[in-house]
Amino acid sequence: MDFSIFQQYGPALLKGFGNTILCWALGTVFGMALGLVIALIQRYAPKYIRWIVQAYIEVIRGTPFLVQLFVLYYGGPLIGLRLDALPAGLLGLTIYGSPYFAEIFRSGFRAVPHGQIEAARAIGMTELSIVRRILLPLGLVSSLPALINFSIILTKETVILSIITVPELMYQVNRMSTETFRFLEANLVLALFFWLLVETISRVGRRFEARITKHLIERT
Amino acid sequence: MQASSVEIRKVNKFYGPFHALKDVDLNILPGKVTCLIGPSGSGKSTLLRCINFLEEYDSGEIRIDGQMMGYDAPGRKMSGRKLREMRRSIGMVFQQFNLWPHMTARENVAEGLIRVRGMGKAEAHERASAALTKVGLADKMENHPLRLSGGQQQRVAIARAIAMEPRLMLFDEPTSALDPELVGEVLNVMKTLAAEGMTMVVVTHEMGFAAHVADQVAFMEKGELVGVDTPDRILHQPADPRIQSFLRTYHERNSF
Ligand SMILES: Nc1ncnc2c1ncn2[C@@H]1O[C@H](COP(=O)(O)OP(=O)(O)OP(=O)(O)O)[C@@H](O)[C@H]1O
Ligand SMILES: [Mg+2]
Numbered sequence: 001m002d003f004s005i006f007q008q009y010g011p012a013l014l015k016g017f018g019n020t021i022l023c024w025a026l027g028t029v030f031g032m033a034l035g036l037v038i039a040l041i042q043r044y045a046p047k048y049i050r051w052i053v054q055a056y057i058e059v060i061r062g063t064p065f066l067v068q069l070f071v072l073y074y075g076g077p078l079i080g081l082r083l084d085a086l087p088a089g090l091l092g093l094t095i096y097g098s099p100y101f102a103e104i105f106r107s108g109f110r111a112v113p114h115g116q117i118e119a120a121r122a123i124g125m126t127e128l129s130i131v132r133r134i135l136l137p138l139g140l141v142s143s144l145p146a147l148i149n150f151s152i153i154l155t156k157e158t159v160i161l162s163i164i165t166v167p168e169l170m171y172q173v174n175r176m177s178t179e180t181f182r183f184l185e186a187n188l189v190l191a192l193f194f195w196l197l198v199e200t201i202s203r204v205g206r207r208f209e210a211r212i213t214k215h216l217i218e219r220t
Numbered sequence: 221m222q223a224s225s226v227e228i229r230k231v232n233k234f235y236g237p238f239h240a241l242k243d244v245d246l247n248i249l250p251g252k253v254t255c256l257i258g259p260s261g262s263g264k265s266t267l268l269r270c271i272n273f274l275e276e277y278d279s280g281e282i283r284i285d286g287q288m289m290g291y292d293a294p295g296r297k298m299s300g301r302k303l304r305e306m307r308r309s310i311g312m313v314f315q316q317f318n319l320w321p322h323m324t325a326r327e328n329v330a331e332g333l334i335r336v337r338g339m340g341k342a343e344a345h346e347r348a349s350a351a352l353t354k355v356g357l358a359d360k361m362e363n364h365p366l367r368l369s370g371g372q373q374q375r376v377a378i379a380r381a382i383a384m385e386p387r388l389m390l391f392d393e394p395t396s397a398l399d400p401e402l403v404g405e406v407l408n409v410m411k412t413l414a415a416e417g418m419t420m421v422v423v424t425h426e427m428g429f430a431a432h433v434a435d436q437v438a439f440m441e442k443g444e445l446v447g448v449d450t451p452d453r454i455l456h457q458p459a460d461p462r463i464q465s466f467l468r469t470y471h472e473r474n475s476f
Contacts, residue, residue, distance in 0.1 A: 113316075113318070115314055115316050115318040116318050116319075116320055116321075118274055118314070118318065119312070119314065119318035119319075119320070119377075119380075120320075120331075121274065121307070122272055122274060122307060122310070122311075122312040123307065123308070123311075123312075123332040123336055123380070123381070123384055124304040124305070124307040124308040124332070124336045124384075125304075125331075125332065125335050125336055126300075126304065126335075127300075129335045133320075133331065133335065134320055137322050138320075138321070138322060141322070215321070215322065215364035215366055215367075216321050216322060216364075216366065217366075
């Protein structure tokens with residue numbers, strides 16, 4: 001093995017890693033936000049709107065991410081949606097993750113005991129107050145482990161963005177290996193970076209979860 | 221304190237084809253305690269929950285201080301705003317407490333004052349403290365529900381209801397989820413409320429409470445209100461064989 005080539009490719013790889021983190025972080029945040037909106041629609045909207053949203057979920061969950069990206073990036077211009085690679089990748093990740101996040105929130109909401117909602121109704125709280133003060137905080141807490149888990153899965157979906165030329169880590173690793181034929185070294189570096197990212201997310205996630213659930217779960 | 225009256229007239233309730241309440245009639249006088257007893261599945265909770273419209277009744281009328289609950293006219297449901305308005309003066313206490321686990325005891329009590337009564341946070345917390353002190357929890361105000369015993373949680377739930385200054389209190393088996401040694405502390409708070417002249421409707425299996433605190437006891441079976449009378453006449457000299465048989469079972473289960 002020969003790691004000397006990293007003197008030349010190091011900066012590009014680091015920059016790629018930065019883009020990977022950026023795509024992952026924004027894609028997760030936007031995907032979660034969209035998922036939350038979808039989950040609320042499914043809980044409260046009239047049924048025709050729910051059907052439309054359900055169809056969206058089925059389509060997105062039923063197709064490969066790669067295909068969605070191609071359609072967005074190469075098909076988008078046909079309907080006037082001309083995006084650069086990075087924004088296209090971000091939008092793609094957001095859309096791809098949203099139905100999974102929506103399902104996570106939906107089951108999180110269902111985990112909130114109905115009696116606690118009724119208690120709020122019984123003292124005359126509005127449905128909006130109930131959502132804001134009871135359903136959201138408690139539902140988010142029960143969604144937390146699954147949310148963290150799925151955002152970890154999403155880190156690895158970012159490599160697919162390389163195919164539409166988003167200059168993230170995979171893209172840089174591919175470039176380096178085709179130029180130098182150092183496939184093993186390049187991919188080892190890729191693995192190391194991903195391990196770092198995933199490990200950090202899961203540690204931070206665990207700590208955050210422990211703090212949030214301090215008053216909610218009996219610890220022995 | 222103003223106390224509400226409740227008139228229940230020919231109320232019927234269906235769950236699909238199942239007839240859960242059958243022509244129920246009941247008068248609840250202001251400042252009086254009414255206990256609802258009867259076997260499991262007889263419709264006690266259903267009737268209680270119809271009073272604050274957590275459950276919709278299908279026909280008949282429930283009037284609180286003369287105003288019909290849930291409907292503007294038979295078959296025409298009232299607006300959400302009006303319903304919330306009416307619920308403000310009705311407190312409810314559940315078997316499972318139903319406290320909000322992410323809030324402290326004080327926050328649980330203050331929540332309704334802030335969101336429903338529009339009070340400022342400081343004032344709401346002051347009132348919440350007073351209500352919690354009243355139920356004997358002055359030293360537990362900053363505890364989350366998880367750090368409270370069942371009896372304490374139920375007293376917080378009562379404080380949450382009375383802080384809203386209701387004119388009517390509904391209790392659905394408030395002590396059934398409690399260990400026996402914690403039942404007394406909750407019943408004592410309820411007795412205090414009764415002595416202050418609160419109108420109370422209490423679904424209970426605590427015959428002692430019914431015998432000593434209730435002004436009237438109503439017995440339900442299979443969705444029917446079989447009889448309503450003084451505690452003495454229902455519990456000690458029941459005329460109806462259905463009540464006799466229920467009490468016999470009760471005594472057998474509780475004797476050892
Ligand atoms: N949401 C519902 N859907 C269908 N049936 C219901 C529903 N809620 C209650 N029932 C039925 O209505 C009947 C009356 O129920 P209810 O809960 O009022 O009884 P209860 O007298 O309070 O009994 P318990 O002492 O066990 O609490 C029962 O037969 C029950 O199965
Ligand atoms: Mg019941």
